[in-house]
Amino acid sequence: MKKVLFATSALVAFAGAASAEVAVSGDARIGMRYDSDLCANAACTTTDSAWNVVNRARVKFTMTGTSDSGLEFGAEVRAEEAQRARYGSQFSIDETDGTIVNTYAIRNGLSADKGIVWVSGTYGKLTAGDIDSGMENALGDLPEIGMSGLDYLNEFGYSSSDFDDSLYSEAGLLYEYSINGVKLFASFMDQNIGYSAIDRDNNAYSLGAKYEMAGYEFGIGYEKSDFYIDPVTFAGIPYENTSWGISAATVFNEVKVKGIYVTSTVKDIPTLTGDLDVDQFGVGAEYKMANGVGLAGYWRRVAYDTPADEFTADIVGVGASYDLGGGATVKGGVVNVSGDDALGSSLSDRTMADFGLVFKF
Template structure:
């Protein structure tokens, strides 16, 4: 990815900071989306800032956020949405001999060790509501009303260890001008799960052409056990994921598990990827129901940061088949 450096050499700082840099990059896309009924034009452009530095003692530090994430903005219901300025979008980090600590809108330890299924299409799955993204119990958009989360990562030889947590403090913004902090008018009557600390721990082993992960997450009464593995063989790669839940409710329905399988094939400039996903619920009233999603997509690298891509996804959640095709860019 091409980067334009605001600081081409270094911005010399005081108080023991050796050097710092600010780099700007971006992405864009243009194409068409079929939503099951109509074909629509779709395009966007985004700019991202990446800040990095290193102290005289050898500590590395940095942060990253998109321009659209920088400042607070107020939604139509009067609530203040996520922003880098409040630590609920973007992230900052520091790393050294004893690992890396990140804070902000960071993924959970479970997601850091396991990851999502393969993204397809020129919108990277957005045309289907990002169904390839697994619904981990903590982190990466979950527990966001508690403000920033933390993620710690440490690697020794072939083993990586992860730990993440929220702070258990409900910091929801209630209307224009609300201050950060507890406000009883923001809380749900009765037990407020937003005030429970959410945490996750995970371990990952990486071999020469495979990795395997195990994780555990907890938020209030809900818990999650995650298993993931991926192997590559010549031009092929295969990934499997299984997440088992206890006491995780969406409304009155209890989510029991998510299972997923992905496969990809890379040949020169051509990449073909696909995935299958299944979620099981115990519905209110005693019945069970499974929701499946299938997707396949292809990309052709045009060089210079331009990629021609398209995908098709059939999902029980959408109750329809959707597709996209277009060109995506990285700058």
């Protein structure tokens, strides 16, 4: 595939070596997706299987610059984020107990929908916007499966990170610093809904470190959040929680293997008359052949421990891809979810699958 990039590069020279540049890139996908258990009514008392068309096209603007003193800075925004930043976003929530009742239009939009901005220098890099938390940067996630991500269940639940893109798209701050082969991360998220009068008095803090040595990569992280994100349903509950986790990765005969473990404690949930303990663990593998064929798979288990009972959920995903060259890739995958959620409600035996083309411009 021949790619034509309409990029605007504005190289502006001031005193010294100061410069700025704006580049345009994009991505797109087209294909089909299958779901075995979609809600067939508003109460979701019955489910049905269905095929759906998947398509998406995004344009991304990346702006970079350097000051006279050597300070590097930049910003990145997608076209739809620029529109929301100007005209605002819309969400529904009740002010008292979180029940969806009223719809509010936020004039200035949700802050993570306004792209990301960063500055970088001798003492590290600071990024604001739709960031991954310090803990997620250190531990990471398992391989993504499918053309559309298939609900991105390869991703572990990080309450200090997933709040921004799973619920209210709130922005965070991420600080990164590298020294002697160790990458350090620290993040903060205010978990406040845009600039509206409706405030959620919740914060999230996260720390992480990553170290590479002799072909091995190790990560460790800690987070504290006032709002917990369930790692299977990605629903949120407003209770204080703390988590810590570790990860390890390496490559055997061109197969990249990774394992992650995260444990969390959610404090004083009234409906459970006590704490909720959640353990997440999983392994994943990726293999890319010289002929352009790629294979990937993962297994995740989430174990819930309440004062009254224990529940588990298992997630398995397998996928394949073929690089057509020039930025085009054929991708497909299958993901199965089974078991129970945090309250013991059955997740059924849900299967998702997709197949299609992914493009990079």
